[in-house]
Amino acid sequence: MAAPVIHWFRRDLRLADNLALAAAARSGAPVIPVFIFDPAILRGRYFSLPRLVWLTKALASLDARLGRQDARLLIRHGSPHRVLTELAGQTGAAAVYLNRDYTPYALRRDENIQRTLNIPVYTFDDGLLHPPGDVLKPDQTPYTVFTPFKKQWLALEKTPSVGEPHGCFMPAGGLSVQFGGVPTLAALGFGGDFKAPEASESAASSRLEDFLAQRIGSYSAGRDRLASDPGDDTRGGWSFMSPYLRFGLISPRQVYWAAREAYREAGTPESRRSVEQYISELIWREFYAHILYHYPHALDGSFRPEYDALKWRNAPDDLQAWMEGRTGYPVVDAAMRQLKTMGWIPNRARMIVASFLSKDLLINWQEGERFFMQRLIDGDPAQNNGGWQWTAGTGTDAQPYFRIFNPVSQSQKFDPDGDYLRRWLPELRDVPPPFIHAPWTMDSPPRDYPPPIVDHAFARERALAAFGAARQNQGNAR
Ligand SMILES: Cc1cc2nc3c(=O)[nH]c(=O)nc-3n(C[C@H](O)[C@H](O)[C@H](O)COP(=O)(O)OP(=O)(O)OC[C@H]3O[C@@H](n4cnc5c(N)ncnc54)[C@H](O)[C@@H]3O)c2cc1C
CATH class of the missing domain: 3.40.50.620 (HUPs)
Incomplete structure (x- = not known):
């Protein structure tokens, strides 16, 4: 043999x-x-x-x-x-x-x-449809802006998927080595527990099929809705593919080709736009993987060096309140508690809590990046770093630093009835919709829910001043 x-x-x-x-x-x-x-x-x-x-x-x-x-x-x-x-x-x-x-x-x-x-x-x-080095500018340097990267990525030919191999594996009985099976957490030296969803190739495929059949056509509108259950097609509009892509229980080619098929079948301009947007998100995943490959310094500091001079606050109590979902801003607290329970939160929730930490609390985004990595089942160094730097305004193609999310209007816009908030904050279960986004505005707010940790209008000005000063310092140093 x-x-x-x-x-x-x-x-x-x-x-x-x-x-x-x-x-x-x-x-x-x-x-x-x-x-x-x-x-x-x-x-x-x-x-x-x-x-x-x-x-x-x-x-x-x-x-x-x-x-x-x-x-x-x-x-x-x-x-x-x-x-x-x-x-x-x-x-x-x-x-x-x-x-x-x-x-x-x-x-x-x-x-x-x-x-x-x-x-x-x-x-x-x-692990990517196009590996680092395949998507380059005409002068052979890497892209640092998403839109031209995407254009070039889309123009490249894609590899088809291949089937499952059969009959190639060495029979277990033919090996004189010990197998032992999957070790327990204790055997690996860890305590604690966590309730994870089903992690299998077939669960990944059936979730994808379900998303393609029920939700991809309205992805553009649905992806930002704050909802807890990725399987609930009346609310969450996303695919929940990230945990499966993280460890390759499904390949990016399988997801991409399935989305392309959905595009062919899409019956309306809106559903075609939605599929295009879904594919665009898959390309963000590739973009951030390329960025980290070409610019590994991003893991240890700002992608844009001017922001390394930013005067972050050293505020351990505020950081702790953010981690535990006790900031007094319901949308931030609901997301942080969902993160603790599910090890996953929707993209909109990630942006809201990341903006709150890095702008409202003016705490170094790297604290949040580390905490997310410790909690997320889809935690991925390149994606997480890219998402944090984008939101903090320190990254490649970043959101401009002066765009600061207002946690109350985000909540009103993306969870208008407050269902997401009530699901994760039992203290606010009886608070009616207009107040649930800002319970401190009630005559008698619920006693077991904290008041806001910081005033958003004040925090916004503070962040603008700190980011502006960092940019100016850099300008003077040149
Ligand atoms: C602060 C912050 C931290 C993040 N950390 C991670 C992380 O550790 N791991 C991770 O996989 N994603 C991360 N993201 C990106 C994004 O939030 C998740 O990929 C997405 O929410 C996963 O849910 P989904 O599979 O239902 O996404 P869908 O909306 O269904 O999108 C499909 C796929 O596209 C990709 N995608 C979607 N949005 C993004 C995005 N903004 N950036 C890059 N790829 C995207 C993902 O692979 C996702 O599975 C982060 C975003 C932010 C703002």
Whole structure:
């Protein structure tokens, strides 16, 4: 029998449309599916218990899916270089196949493994429709503005999806190694719990189908509505694909091609516009991945260096109130409590709470970025950094710094009846709609809900002055 090859699963926890896995299968060698818990990530600054729970559920479903082909997922814990070297020795594997990960840590790790492992490592571009380096300006430099990036991205030819490989996996019984299954949180050294939604390839596909059948046609209007349940088509207008894309339970090609099909079937100009907008959001995901690849400094400071001089407030109590959803602004508090419970909040809610932290409280956006990474099941360094810098006004194609969200009017506009607020803030359950967005304006506000932590009009002026001064300092320094 030919020497086996290893497919190292990382952010591609699926069998269908997995480019490295398909190539490993095409090699004709039996494929050993492997996942490695990397202690550098488990102990890293972006560690998140909710995301770890989400990941372990995804691994369990991948293992079960492999089981239908008489295979098992080989799960190990340790430095990937050491684990792969050991596994190659134990199994006689002749090569490793993997899909590239474009974040700075993963790039360094993979480059080292490729250079030093004593068997070949074959790498594939799978996690984006167009990898970094493919979407460049005519002078071959990266785009830092979204609209021209998008135009160029749309003009490039797209790879079709590939099917699920069958009959290529090394039968579990044929390997004299220990399997052990998916470790518990305790076995990985963590306590606590989190209730995650179903994390499987089939859950990802059925959610996408449901979105395409019910909501994509009204995505433009629906995506900003504040609602809690992504499955409720009368309210939330989004797809809830981000957690599945995060660990590759679905591929971006599968989502893109399905959206293109929806475009062909769209019957009205409004539904066609909606599908276009959905595809545009998928391109934002690619844009931010490219930005971080080309400008890794963004992970440690402002993309625009002038804002590194900004005088942020050191206000630990305010930061704590924001984290716990006790700012006295219902829309901010509802979103932060949803984040705690679900490990996910809609894009509009992310923008509102990020603006509140970085502008109203004038607290460094990096505090919020870190907190989001600790909480989000879809937490992704490139997307999260891009979203925070955009909202704080320090990023690439950023929202101008003088645009500051008003938490009351945002709430009135995107949750007019206050249903989202009532769902997450039981203290406000009996407050009628006109007051629920600003309960402090009532004659007798609910006693168990805090007054606003800061006056928005005052905070707005304070933020404008601080951002303006940072820009001016930079101007003087030139
Ligand atoms: C402060 C802040 C932090 C964020 N952190 C993350 C993060 O850690 N991980 C993450 O995946 N997204 C992040 N986003 C982007 C966006 O909020 C989520 O991708 C989106 O809310 C996910 O829900 P959905 O899948 O239902 O999106 P949909 O509206 O259904 O969009 C479909 C897909 O398009 C992509 N997308 C949508 N909006 C954006 C956007 N603004 N930027 C980039 N890609 C987008 C996502 O992959 C998403 O799954 C952040 C945004 C902000 C403002």
